[in-house]
Structures are given as structure tokens and as C-alpha cells.
Amino acid sequence: MNLKQLSHQLGLSQTTVSRALNNYPEVNAATRERVKQAAKEFNYRPNARATGLATGRAGAIGHVIPVNSSEVLNPIFTEFIAGASQTYSTQGYELILSLAPEGSEDAVYRQLAARKSVDGIIVHGPRVNDHRIPLLQGLGLPFVLHGRDTTNSTEYAWIDINNRRAFFQATKLLADLGHKRIALINGDVAQTFTARRRSGYLDALQQTGLRADESLMFHSDLTEANGYQAASELLASEDPPTAFLVSSYMSALGVRHAIHNARLSLGPDVSVIIHDDDLSYGHNSGDIPQFTATRSSVKDAGILAAEMLLSIIDNPDAPLPTKLLEANLIIGASTGPRKQH
Amino acid sequence: MNLKQLSHQLGLSQTTVSRALNNYPEVNAATRERVKQAAKEFNYRPNARATGLATGRAGAIGHVIPVNSSEVLNPIFTEFIAGASQTYSTQGYELILSLAPEGSEDAVYRQLAARKSVDGIIVHGPRVNDHRIPLLQGLGLPFVLHGRDTTNSTEYAWIDINNRRAFFQATKLLADLGHKRIALINGDVAQTFTARRRSGYLDALQQTGLRADESLMFHSDLTEANGYQAASELLASEDPPTAFLVSSYMSALGVRHAIHNARLSLGPDVSVIIHDDDLSYGHNSGDIPQFTATRSSVKDAGILAAEMLLSIIDNPDAPLPTKLLEANLIIGASTGPRKQH
DNA sequence: GTTGAGTTTGAAAGCGCTTTGAATGCACAG
């Protein structure tokens, strides 16, 4: 059933039917009702391609997921997209997903822009001095960055969590608990959040008079295996840390494993604070969650990012929105005062 | 730059330019070259909406991800989609992603069909007696199921791993190692793979003369927390299992945790075999992987599923393809003979 | 009875492509 057939059914022109369905004011209320009724009855939906062509809007948002060199797909993308998708479906947008090898997203962006496949883009996994920002600015395609660039000083829309503050507070808490040697199991150095978290950690160390020790800081993809390996090495060292700050739930499972392997117990012997993206399958909740955490729902970030992007599209002349979300510090079972010997 | 402008530039008609770019034979070779050159120079790409409207094909595939009642998003979707996406990008298709609350995907499918947004659909997470199959058959939308229904006997395209055989073999291996009490940490009962895995497990028990014990079988979402809880309970019971068969890497991390908490060691004391989807962030590789596993790359399944779907679209009258992938049994460090007391 | 404003509807153009059917030009046979 298309518009022509539907309007024929109703004995009306395509114009009127179209207007009725799109809530234009100049349609008689009774007519509109009749049209909407019929549309429902025949399960009529405007052809997406035709609408897009006629309006010049794609009715779709592009999400381009970077696949990094080690082929690790960050599972938080799924969760973020789940949030964004929620926004799109209420607003009648579709979500176009594209995976691109990290560093060669250009072709994908250019393609989406040239083919007019999307009205805007969510940029995932920003990297230090990310060339995607100037590229998209050049293409004139609205976008929202999930995260921030560290160096780019131009105006662009972003949503991020306050990584610095979260890691500052977490580090401070560990220091206040008496921990002197606090390890940082962080993400890939190319990711901008990594630098911010590190900087929050370093500031807190300095403020509490602790010495920063590069040998306590690890940077790699946030996998369980990497968390395990880093923590194992550290715990086997001469002067092992008594606390860990871990950038993801996934890595923390590896850290926990290493702690147990070293015949230590999580909490009493070794404190751990994780950053918790509140992933649906990574339960760290309950009255006393397993891990003390700085928590911020990445799904909510997805919802908000999508809303921001749609608002930019609807309102291209408004100033570009930015949003900084604070993480909540949640006290769980994995932290405690440093054991005195 | 659109077709009109490009053809004007070239002093040719839109017809000829279109044909040249789409490799129609009736274009002079020299002209074609000139056109392609110009298209590249001006970065011309046909407008996706217009092409779609003119050809009647959407140039897009829909992936509808079910979000279950506990809101757990299965992380393997990401990997599967990463695979599928690879296929699409080489074939010029786009991927439209949609999340839908489990059980109410109907509206999403109907919408995609009515709006002609996609040429086909990948059905994720098939459930027992899945009503999506007849629905899509009714809508006339080509689809490929990732998995199989257990009951539906009509013809449909699917790709699946041989869950029965994988779990049969894994169970058999554990039995051969002398284990008498083998626990099964399985997925949500509504998922069809759960039943198949269970049936492989039960068959192997029977064949090896072991008694099936319902109290050793757990069914729930494949999260770390669920794995931990199930294994903890089992290990604390009067007659605890000496081996575990675990449906996912994620659950296995919980099981491992429970084993360590019980002051047992993985491998020597308690054997564990997992099903390993070969997720990029769930490393279980190396010479001797941590876990003995039945392994099958879900990313490869995504690649193949997409290829199958595109072939159905290109060739609607051919018989519907199906594909059964075998999992590889990988011996890792988590299995060993049952300890004699 | 005419006018003008306001309400409601419709014809037709246009979005950017593909594709049909026709036209053009040219080589070559008769």
C-alpha cells in the first residue's frame, strides 16, 4: 500500500492524505481522523526512500565503530548504541551501523556524506588529536563525539563523563584508606579517556603526597586477559601495589583473578576500584556491589548523545551542545584500609 | 555533486553517465573511462535514497536485536554484526540496526517491511517456537536466522553451530576423564541453543552411563554474576560437581571465581569446559588456552550469514540455504582427570 | 448580491536516480 493507493481508497488527493498524516494544520479534523484510521487499517507507512528523497533528509543516523588494530571490539559500544537506538525509535530515525578499521574511517564518513545516507553521525572512541573531527566539520555533517579530543580546540558537540574527576576521587579514596602504592590499569593510550583518567590519578597522587610510579601504570585494551596479566606482574613484583584502579569491569575480572591467584583477598588484602559503565551483562550492583566503582551508565550516555545530535539537526544554528556527566562513586566490597604489617 | 551536475560537467546525458558508472555494456569504453574519472575527481556517489527509490531496492539489511526482559544485551551480537558488516561493506549494503524488546519485535519488523527500509533481515537470538519466523514469512521479507527454531518445521534460511554435537563431545570428554558429576551452566531456557546444548549434554551422560541430575543444571542469562552464583551454590552443596560445562566465556569467569573462592583450583581440582564464541575481547587463546573449549567464531558466522542473506536477495527462487558450523574442541588448562580420594 | 477572509482540497512540480524506447551516426552491403 502506497500513498497513491491509499488516497484513491479514500477518494482524496495524495496531498491531503500526506498532510493529514504529517499533522499539517490545514486539514479538516474529520478528514484527518478518517485518513489516520485508514492508514492504520491498511498498515500504511510512507516509503522511507521516497520520503527521504522528497524531504532531503535521510531519516537516519550513522554510528561508525572503530575496529582497532588488535581487532578488539569494545563491548560498551553495544550498550551505548542500545541507548541511542531508544532515542531514535521514538523520533522516527533509523540507525545505520558501520564498522571501520581504526584510522581509515575517512572513507566511510565520506561515503555516508556523499550518498546522503545519514543526517548526522555519532563518533565513537575518540583518539588523541582525532582527525575525524576536522574531517566531519569539513563535510558539514552534524556529529556528536562520545568523549572528547584532548587537543582539538575547535567547537564541536560532545558528551563525556568527567573521567578526570572520577579517577581523581577514586585515587583520593584509596590514598585516604592508607594505600601508598596504587596501580592504574588503564585503557589504550590512543584513546582520549585514557589520558584524562591518568591525569586525574596523577593529580590525586600529587595532592596526597604520593609518588607517581610509571611501573604501576598499565595501558592496553580493556580486556580480561590484559587486566590479569598486568595485575599478575605487579603482584609478583618486589614492592607490589596494595590497591588497583581499573578502567573497566572486564579488566577488573582479570585483576580479581590475579589477586586470587596470588592467594590474596579482594578488599581485605588488596583494594580495587573500577570504572563501571553499568553494562547490562556486567552486574556490579546489589546492596554492596562486588567492586567499589565510579559508575556512569554508558547506555544513558547513548540516549543523551542521540538527543543532542537530533537537536543539532533540527536546529543547525544553535550553539553546539556539550555535556559532561559525573560518575557516581559507589562503595562496594573491594576496598578497605591498607593492611599494616 | 549529483548526477545532473556531473553529466552537465561532462556534456553527457544523465542516462549515459548512470550507465557508465553502473557498468552497462552499451557505453563506449572511452566514455566510460572519462565518466569514472570525473566521478572520482568530484567524489560523486549516487544519492542512496534516489537509487533506492528508482530501483525498488533498499540497499540495506536490518538487524533486529532482542532486548530481553532482564535487559541483558548479549555481547556476542556485536561480534556477529562486526562480521556481517564486513560482508555488507564489500557489497555496497548498509546495515540498519534496531533494538526491540523481546517479544515485541513484530512492530519493528512490520515497520521495516512497510517502509521498505531493508531488503532483508537477520534474526538474532531465536527462541523456542519463535513467532518471528511465520511473521517474516508472511511479510515476504527475506531473512536468515542466526540459530534455529526447535519446533518450527517450515523452510527457512539459517546458520547455526552444531550445539548438540559440541556439548555432546565436551560432556563425553569430561566423562572420559572420570568425572561423574558434571554441572551444566547453560543459557536462558527461552533461547533455542540452550535446549540443543542441554540435549547434547544429556545424550552424552546417558551414553556414558551417568545419571542426569536436574540439580546440576542451571539456566539463566550468560553473565558473570549468574555463572558465579550457580557455581558457588553447586560447590557448596553436599555432593558437588567435579566438572562444569559452561555456555559462555562470560559465565565461565564467574565459575572460575567461585572455584577459587572455594579454595579449589581450576583444572587439577575442578574441570571446566566452556563454549567459546571467540570474542575479540574474551581472549582464550595461546598455546594452552586458559579454558578447554568448544570454539566457534561468531564473527565468522556473521560473515556467512550476511553472505547467505545477500544470496537469497539476489536469487529469490533458489532453495533457502542453511549452514551448520562445527565447533572445534580446544584442549586448554581447565580440564584434567577427576581427582581420586 | 458582492466581497474578502478563512478553511479545505487538489494538480503538478520536483527530489535524484534508473530504465524504456527512440534517435542518431556510422560502416558496410547491395
Added chain:
DNA sequence: CTGTGCATTCAAAGCGCTTTCAAACTCAAC
């Protein structure tokens, strides 16, 4: 020179919508 076949090109229609502009109708005011 005419006719035929082939290679190459083009004008125009059409895909299914939205939107402009014009038309028709109603009704109150003069």
C-alpha cells in the same frame, strides 16, 4: 545511393513521497 545493422547516446517517464501554488468552497460583513 539506399538500406540495414550495430554502437552509442539521449529524452522522458517513473519510483513514492512532499510542497508550492492555485482553486474551490463557506460564511460573515457590507
